């Protein structure tokens with residue numbers, strides 16, 4: 419047994435450990451200060467201090483008042499609030515009725531679609547107006563709706579929305595009386611799923627959240643999958659994407675069936 423000092427460069431265990439720690443620190447520094455900030459370049463980090471705050475989990479607005487949030491891609495350029503639509507007046511509804519002649523082929527003579535396109539009758543005007551704006555700007559992709567929007571002005575879209583909101587939602591089939599799925603009533607807090615009914619109930623009147631009852635099942639199903647898998651992303655603050663992100667195929671199918679038969 420030799421009598422070597424522990425903290426000595428001659429002790430190869432000591433030098434080895436010091437080198438290993440220094441190596442780990444270098445690699446961690448490279449990942450934390452070079453690789454990760456690069457991968458998140460879109461967040462436009464301004465300084466080393468901000469990187470440190472971010473790494474510690476401090477919310478953005480605490481440490482970067484000057485950050486240009488406008489640089490991030492927006493889900494929609496429509497500002498959704500309670501004042502976005504003027505109260506419906508009959509002149510606007512009349513103009514909307516004339517413009518809607520081009521839409522009847524797919525959305526039905528009175529806004530009830532015979533062939534799987536979404537019904538528009540009775541839909542809150544803010545919901546229809548927002549979708550039309552999003553089709554026009556491309557925030558909601560649609561090969562069918564996008565080209566139709568070219569010649570519509572902002573006022574045309576408001577008139578169309580007012581007209582469809584004024585039409586009564588008729589029933590194409592009798593509502594089926596069945597239990598309300600748990601997700602609709604309560605959501606699932608453990609998976610961060612909000613209750614569908616908290617936004618999709620006519621009485622709630624959340625601006626621009628659409629009325630789902632009686633929409634074609636295939637349409638509902640497709641929209642839920644599109645939100646879940648990120649193909650549709652025009653929902654402000656990702657409210658729909660967050661609601662369906664963790665749903666299984668079975669749950670999506672059940673929810674589409676439920677709302678279609680209401």
Ligand code: HEC
Pocket residue numbers: 517518520521522523524525535536537538546547549550559560561562563566578628
């Ligand atoms: C050729 C058929 C067709 C025509 C014509 C058409 N649409 Fe559509 N529309 C669709 C389809 C299909 C969808 C579903 C979106 C998709 O799948 O791309 C849709 C979706 C919509 C939506 C979204 C509804 C929702 O619940 O989110 C609105 C609003 C709409 N159309 C309004 C109109 C208006 C207004 C016109 C007339 C200017 C019109 N559409 C003409 C086929 C059509």
Ligand code: HEC
Pocket residue numbers: 536548601602611612613614615616617618626627628630638641642652653654657658661662673
């Ligand atoms: C926080 C409010 C909120 C919750 C919770 C919510 N939604 Fe939505 N949902 C919205 C909004 C707002 C829109 C319109 C998005 C847009 O602007 O395009 C929407 C759109 C939809 C659409 C598309 C309708 C259409 O006509 O295109 C479907 C389908 C839908 N939601 C189903 C659901 C289901 C099922 C749940 C429950 C799992 C749910 N939503 C939970 C707010 C919500």
